Amino acid sequence: MLLWVAGVSPFSVYGADDDVQRIEAGRRIATFCANCHGASGVSAIPNVPNLAAQNPDYLLAQIDAFVTGKRKNAFMEGLMKVLEPADKTAVATFYAAQPAPPVSVVPEAQRVAGGAAFTRLCARCHGDNGHGNATTPRLAGQQAEYLRLNLERYLNLSGERFYAPMTAAVTQLGDKNIPAVIAYLRSLP
Template structure:
């Protein structure tokens, strides 16, 4: 009986293990986790002078990146690199980054907490709130809150966080979408095309105070 058991065990060990994947089917590639240490080093060396040491830019013309969705930042960096989004300064920086570098930087800076902003123009902020929350029905302008959420938190990987962003930066981007200077988002081009300068300023000011 002992001999039989030994022979059976030997036979079992000799049988090749059955793969959980079909013959010829490759196992799914492992997705590398972002390296936050490398991300911090790259951000500090390249990005911090314009976007702040923790991603909270102190310059109104440069966007806050802290707490932004990392997938969105990776997409923007890739499009700066390819030229789909036009900005000579950012294209120069992005061109030196690999996809892995972009992921590391994006995940590090978005792990930082965004500092709140403030609306400044009491006359415009009411108009901005109305457009942001309800749109303009008679001109078929969609409410911003539908994609960017009522608090400006956005939707991960689809729509960026807006709450607390510098009004100057938001004004510049909405104007660029409207006038054709920025063409890497068809929905934003369609919405901005219907906004006048006063409405853009109103939205930007209201968004700055969102939280």
Template sequence: MTIKTNWAAALLAVSCWAVPAAAATPAGPVDGRDNLARMQKSTPAEQKAAFEAGRKVAQFCANCHGEQAGARYAELPNLAGQHPVYLLNQIELFRVGRRIEPFMQGLGKALSPEEKAGVAFYYANLPADPSIATPGPRSAEGGQLFARHCARCHGAAGHGGENFPRLAGQQPEYLRQTLKRYLKNGPERIYPPMTAAVTGLGEQNIEAVVAYLSSLK
């Protein structure tokens, strides 16, 4: 398998992580889902092998998202600790063109189902550390706001799930930019439930939620 990349273009587009309203989750079967289910039920030795195989494939991702899934750029998401089904779903959305980014779309088409499952399995099993070690002055306030406006989908601890990303420990700038893009309902971020949630949160409270989530374990 040979994949030619334009990392500048990839970085610019992946930073948006734009999910159209109709494409929050794949509509049909997900390429690699059976492979992932098999990995999750396999023996410890087989899981170790799957993890290592996924790590090798993830070298394509490391240029932007970092060697240990701590993103190299402040505006990109950390992938460590994400739910493997969520990650696999996003690869599928890129593959079928319901998320638009040339490099990610090409990667989704080039990888085999086994490779996609391996990448998702690898990232899901990496430890996810907080981006900020010490909570900011508005962190406690942000926790209350998160519980009121965000926890129903992203979970009480911000760990996400099959259909929603993990927000706990994400980079502050990534969280900040993403929330503001949803608030403005621009082309980078189109998902009405999120726009409604951030509108209810209010722009003046974004920094409090960012302070809370970026330091959350």
């Protein structure tokens, strides 16, 4: 039985056995997602995000953001509306439990410059290792094109998603430094 406690993450109210069951239920739901997000959440399409090892609470929050239309993507908005609450929790638990995406080898100068910018402007929210937390996404190993697309969206307020502190952070970073930060994030395990 699902026990959702108001204000408490649904991920904290289950025991280990329930987790195993939810991962298996999530694996079945994820077959509908695999064409785009990959069988274990590592996407083969550059503008489709990896979901593997992403934080489950963040995944759930984004699923709901598509449902309410706070986050805009015509396909994802439609698909997320057909998921029951238990399906959403299960699929988020499944992806969170998958091994992290592979790291990329990137030019050293870019990695160093990107790392310095990330430490200065991003790490306080996304974590020193880019692993995020319940409210802030993991960025380590994320798809390069997806990262670029979303950083530009926050920067240009193009309307697909809105989070003022992200707009402030990318504005401080500056358009020209985006490629270095992406290279750095691609190199993080």
